[in-house]
Amino acid sequence: MSTSSARSAHQTEEPDQAGSPMTLTADRPAAETTTAKRPAKVRRRGQSSPLATVLSHGTLLVASLVALFPVLYIAYISLGPDDNDYLHPAKIFDKMTFDNYTKVMNDTGFFTWFGNSAIVAGGTTVIGVLIAASTGYAVSRMRFPGYRQLMWTLLVTQMFPIAVLIVPMYYILSNLGMLDSYTGLILVYSATTVPYCAWLLKGYFDTIPMEIDEAGRVDGLSPIGTFWRLILPLARPGLAVAAFYSFLTAWGEVAYASTFMLSSDKYTLAVGLSSFVSEHDHQWQLMAATSVLIALPAAVVFYLVQRHLVTGLTAGAAKS
């Protein structure tokens, strides 16, 4: 505990600080002046002046507010029962209701679509991360003819605009008989997520010491066995980020899903709900409710993986 934080606590008069000895010293005017006179260099490393602390808390608070506001706003709008409520948000407060949610869930194939989305996003996550991980491991540990070309391809693939791919993909899927099937859409999504995931995971694998592989080899594991039984369990943070990225891409995507899934019982949640909303033109309160319903599962997944995000991403970005 630093005197600086105690001082700011004193200034904002936080009641929970009352018992701490720091507050007591800060309460004494004499102690206050000595703190102020003390030269900056005496502060321990990593601790900053009260002004800097207040400023950083202030900046972070504003930033958090900006980050949170659009999400809260749409959740709030979704509680308004009438078409034009979004124009007068203040009026919603008195008549909040969950009617929009019950309406969306009862009048649509909500649960079917939810199931479809779960299958597609889950499938993309599992398949995409698995094949990305095996590729990432190969390029991290092995040098083979074609290595540089593969890395370059992974980078270039991310540059492909969706507009160029979507029509030819449609032809291929229809030739393979994969239109309107989960497999087709899962493969398409995997193709879009795999390049980045493989890149990220390669970076993460690079940070795992080579000695572990060697130990595995000495114990008689094949390279694939080493990868599967030793490296993958160690790479959990990297895998979590890759899974998060894949899930999110597949969960909220609309353009591919609406082109490739033709029958309404195969719609994903995003496609189904947006088609429902466009039938009820400009019923924005319904659209808001559907948005919240789409965002919730993503938020759950986010909460599950967020601990790993920093470690997982760092390694991936630091070594590429």
Next chain:
Amino acid sequence: MAVAVVQRIRLSYSKYWYAYAMIAPVVIVLGVLVGYPLVRGIYLTLTNATSLNVGRQIGVNHIPDSFDFIGLDNYADILWGPTAYDRFWSHFIWTVAWTAICVVLHYGIGLGLALLLNRKMRGRGLYRLVLILPWAVPTFVTVFSWRLMLADGGAVNGLLSFLHLPEPAWLSDPLAQKAAAILVNTWVGVPFMMISLLGGLQSIPQELYEAAEMDGASPWQRFRHVTLPGLRTVSSTVVLLGVIWTFNQFAVIFLLFGSGAPDAQILVTWAYRLGFGQQPSDYAQSATYGILLLSILIVFTTFYRRWLARNEKANG
């Protein structure tokens, strides 16, 4: 030399067989779903295909392709043809400006927040959680929320009127549309940069800061000579990815404006519009835009990496 030999021995266990087996799934998926479309896309650019003359199925009748091979005419038409400025160059300039502004904002704000989050302070975990949140919201949802907020009576203009500032028509005035698009995309893109840079900051050894402080370096000097060099590898990667993703940022502009706002369309959304948003759809021109886009990015990436390599050499 010795190190290289040891490494070769270490790597020798990895017979190519295993390597190819492990990359095979990705190569097959990318080859079929990305490689083939690319080849077909390039072929389409050399034709005059539109939705009226490509092969299609009407009932039981199959109508075969009837478009012609026209060589490089599409490229010539887009780059130098009549009204090329309105159709291509104006969008090109806006796309470049959009990419530059967005990436600078992403990086600048991301770095600022990462520096703040890297300090020892109370509530750091909570701040971090909240600040990454925009990344977890599907773009579809984000953009819809922003549309409500940017609408005429929405929250943004409510705030501006409260502050007695002008209230632009965000979704209809051409200049304000561009500003709105940049605003939304910044909101969407900052968390990724912030988290990546935060990771980068945490991997800089504390001893370097202690040593710098011993030598009497001011905070600015420490930032300039310890933090920034320590972030170089992370930065070069995330900036490259940022440029690629922003250049191709389809969802934000498409969902924000639909097919309106001709001035705010970047090249990707413009290409999509030619291919899908009009009747008859001009597949050939749309594909040509796509290939041009891809070429621009490849050229940029090549120069960027060469520039990085040269910098690396210069800085040891």
